[in-house]
Every structure is written in C-alpha cells, then in structure tokens.
Amino acid sequence: MALDSDTLAQLCATLRRFVDEELIPAEAEVAETEAIPGRIVAQMRELGLFGLTAPEDFGGLGLTMEEEVNAIFELGRAAPAFRSMFATNVGIGMQGIAIDGTPEQKAKYLPRLASGELIGSFALTEPEVGSDAGSVRTTARREGDVYVLNGTKRFITNAPHAGLFTVMARTDPAQKGASGVSAFAVERGTPGLALGKPEKKMGQQGAHVCDVIFEDCRVPVSALIGGVEGQGFKTAMKVLDKGRLHIAAACVGLSERILDDMLAYAVGRRQFGKTLADFQLIQAMFADSRADAYAARCMVIDAARKRDAGLNVSVEASCAKMFASEAVGRIADRNVQVHGGNGYIREYRAEQLYRDARLFRIYEGTTQIQQIVIARALVSDARAAAGL
The missing domain is CATH 1.10.540.10 (Acyl-CoA dehydrogenase/oxidase, N-terminal domain)
Known part of the structure; x- marks a missing residue:
C-alpha cells in the first residue's frame, strides 16, 4: 500500500x-x-x-x-x-x-x-555463466520427493551471512535455454551445500561475496519456488527488473553524495590565491556531475512509476541502470580529479568511493547486457511497426 x-x-x-x-x-x-x-x-x-x-x-x-x-x-x-x-x-x-x-x-x-532474522541471497551467477542467465549449468535432478543439486555459483552477495539462497538450476537438461531453468529456496546448513572463501575485492569492503557450492545437495520438492518447473528464468527476470531500478537508485544516491564531497572540498581548498571552486574548468565538472545525477534521478523515478502502474519496464529499467551506473563512475572519477593528489590518498575518501562505484557497472547485468536488452527491444518494435 x-x-x-x-x-x-x-x-x-x-x-x-x-x-x-x-x-x-x-x-x-x-x-x-x-x-x-x-x-x-x-x-x-x-x-x-x-x-x-x-x-x-x-x-x-x-x-x-x-x-x-x-x-x-x-x-x-x-x-x-x-x-x-x-x-x-x-x-x-x-x-x-x-x-x-x-x-x-x-x-x-x-x-x-x-x-532481518534471515539473510537472503540470490544464487544465479556461475563461473562460466555471468550475465547470460539462460545458460545456467547447475543442475537439479528430481529423485522421488527431492531434487539433487550439483554445481557452483560465483560472486554471490551476502552468501557468507545468508540463511536462505534463491538458487537457479536446470531441471530439464534437454532444454538448453531459459525454459529449462527452475528456482529453488535452499536453506543454509542443507547437506551438500558449502561456501567458498570470501573474495578480496577492489572496493565495497564490508560487503561480502563468495562461491556457493552444491554437491549432491538434496532439497525437498517443496523448495521449488512456485511449485512449477521451468519458471526460474521468468522469476529471475522479474527480480532483476526490480533490482536494476534499485541499483540505479543507489547510484543516484552515491552520485549526489560524491558531488557534495567534491563541492565541499573545492570551496575550502585554495590554489593560486583563490578557491578551487572559482576555476571555470573545475566548475564544468560540477555542472556535468549535476546534470548526470539529475538525469539519472529522473530516469529512475519515471521507470519506477511506470512499474507501479503495471507496465513492462524491462527496457526502462535497463536504461536507468545503464545510465546511472555509468554516471556515478564519471562523477567518482571527477571527484578524484578535483581532489588532485589528495584524491589518491585514503584519508579523503575520494579514492575509496571511486573504487566502490566501479562495481555498479558490472552487477545486476553489465552495461553491455543492458545495451543488448535495450537494442533488441528497439529492433523488435521497429520490425513489428514495419510488419516484418
């Protein structure tokens, strides 16, 4: 409500x-x-x-x-x-x-x-399956009243803390594409489920990821999300459309924070007898950053409202995620530049936020995947309009 x-x-x-x-x-x-x-x-x-x-x-x-x-x-x-x-x-x-x-x-x-008693985690990505969700190789073989899961999931956020994993696995090996994938709710501690060591990352320290490994992991039939096989890809796409808007909003928030930091530093730092904020080339970076953040905010709100209205926003979600994640990267880079040598020093936080921002262009679908989603939809619409 x-x-x-x-x-x-x-x-x-x-x-x-x-x-x-x-x-x-x-x-x-x-x-x-x-x-x-x-x-x-x-x-x-x-x-x-x-x-x-x-x-x-x-x-x-x-x-x-x-x-x-x-x-x-x-x-x-x-x-x-x-x-x-x-x-x-x-x-x-x-x-x-x-x-x-x-x-x-x-x-x-x-x-x-x-x-928050239970931490949830989404186990889709695999060592050779990143953005191509339809190529999942983890298998779920039914044996009576259980499914037996085998495979490895990679870079799974919050896996070290998770008590519940939403796992995408192939229930129909004859179906090589998305239609053979199902979703399962698998609890931590299930025999056959193991965790790899937490990864050391470029940025976002404190956010933990690791492999999730299934070796003859037996889960009850009741763990099949929705109770229907072959719906996992559709479930994943519904989740990812919403998740992409969430990530885009996070990029907007970080963009605005970084711009605030950039301005605060520039108005207080003096060079050549005046503050950095007085130099027009520095001001251009402020203006570009404000336009980037504003455009991203508008895209996110527009797409969110359309989703609430019941519209299909796959393209809009991809547009928002692509633009906002690229924008926060540009803004974080400008912030380091405005800080000059201090931007490379940990004390000033500019370098940390620069490294933190870099991941947004990769998870929840890389920029290149968003481009493919958008372009395919445009081409499909154009062909339909032309009667082809």
Whole structure:
C-alpha cells in the first residue's frame, strides 16, 4: 500500500539522518575492518530496512517501487557496503519468493526475511555463466520427493551471512535455454551445500561475496519456488527488473553524495590565491556531475512509476541502470580529479568511493547486457511497426 506524502517524507528524513549520523562516520572503520559493526546492523533491523519491500502481511513496509527508490536515494549516499547488508533481503534475495512463491513458502520465509532474522541471497551467477542467465549449468535432478543439486555459483552477495539462497538450476537438461531453468529456496546448513572463501575485492569492503557450492545437495520438492518447473528464468527476470531500478537508485544516491564531497572540498581548498571552486574548468565538472545525477534521478523515478502502474519496464529499467551506473563512475572519477593528489590518498575518501562505484557497472547485468536488452527491444518494435 502506498504511503501518503507526509509519511514518505518522514521516512526519507529518518533515513537521511541515519546515513549522516551513523553510516558515513563509520565508513573508514568498515573499509579497514571489512565488517559492518553489529550496532549498525541492529539499527538497520530496528529501522525496518530488511523489510522495506516485504508485503505488510508478512511484517514488511510494503513499499511501492517509487517509494523504494526514494528510500534508496537516501541510503545510497553512504558507502555501498551498508546498503548491501540489507539489499538482498529488499531485492533479489527475497523478491523471487515474494513474487512467485507458494503461500507456504511466503509464510515460512518472508516474515524472517523482513525482520532481518534471515539473510537472503540470490544464487544465479556461475563461473562460466555471468550475465547470460539462460545458460545456467547447475543442475537439479528430481529423485522421488527431492531434487539433487550439483554445481557452483560465483560472486554471490551476502552468501557468507545468508540463511536462505534463491538458487537457479536446470531441471530439464534437454532444454538448453531459459525454459529449462527452475528456482529453488535452499536453506543454509542443507547437506551438500558449502561456501567458498570470501573474495578480496577492489572496493565495497564490508560487503561480502563468495562461491556457493552444491554437491549432491538434496532439497525437498517443496523448495521449488512456485511449485512449477521451468519458471526460474521468468522469476529471475522479474527480480532483476526490480533490482536494476534499485541499483540505479543507489547510484543516484552515491552520485549526489560524491558531488557534495567534491563541492565541499573545492570551496575550502585554495590554489593560486583563490578557491578551487572559482576555476571555470573545475566548475564544468560540477555542472556535468549535476546534470548526470539529475538525469539519472529522473530516469529512475519515471521507470519506477511506470512499474507501479503495471507496465513492462524491462527496457526502462535497463536504461536507468545503464545510465546511472555509468554516471556515478564519471562523477567518482571527477571527484578524484578535483581532489588532485589528495584524491589518491585514503584519508579523503575520494579514492575509496571511486573504487566502490566501479562495481555498479558490472552487477545486476553489465552495461553491455543492458545495451543488448535495450537494442533488441528497439529492433523488435521497429520490425513489428514495419510488419516484418
């Protein structure tokens, strides 16, 4: 149910204070220790961040897509590792069950995901299957009342902490494409499920990823999301459209934060007898960054509203994700440039945010995959218009 404007404004104001007073001051600690302090995770639970989009009937806030992106505009202003802690519950780690799960699956898992008691993770990517979701090689062979899973998933966000994995696996080996893929809800501790070592990453320290390995992992038939084989790819696409808008909103939040940092540094730093902010070539970087962030924000809000209206927004979600992720990369690069030598020094945070921003162009579908999605839709529409 949509919030009234005053309630949404109050929620966003609360989230902004949380970011300014708790998250941003803890960024350096998280980057150094590779861990989000327990006190902050507890505050996230108290604020309901793990259940922003979970249905109200299951203990969540039930935010619409437009409300969600407005919340993420605020939360995205902090280093991305913080958002990553709860984002899989808000998005890809929960939405498969929320959208396509059986009533029993929803009742069993959604309340615990919404409260943050259970961390959800989305296991799609594989060592040789990244953006091509239809080429999943992990198998799920039915044997009586169980499925036996075998395969390896790679770069799975929050896997070291997850209690529940949404796993894409091929149930029909005769179907080589997307139609042979199904989705499963697999609990941590299931025999045959193992985790690899957490990866050391270029940026986003404190957000943990690792391999998830299935070796004759036996799960009950009731773990099949929706209870129907061959629907996993469709479930994944529904989840990814929503997830791409969420990521695009996070890029907007970080873009606006970085621009604030850039301006604060430039108005206080003096060179050649005046502040950096007085130099026109520096001002051009401010203007370009503001235009980038503004355009990305507008795209995200427009696509979110269309999704809430029930429209197919696959193209709009890809446009928003592609533009916003590329934009935050440009803005983060300009910020390092404005800081000059200090931009390369850890104390000033510009280099950390530059490294953090780089990942946005890769996960939830690379920029190149978004280009393919957009172009294919345009060509299809053009052929249809021409009667071809």
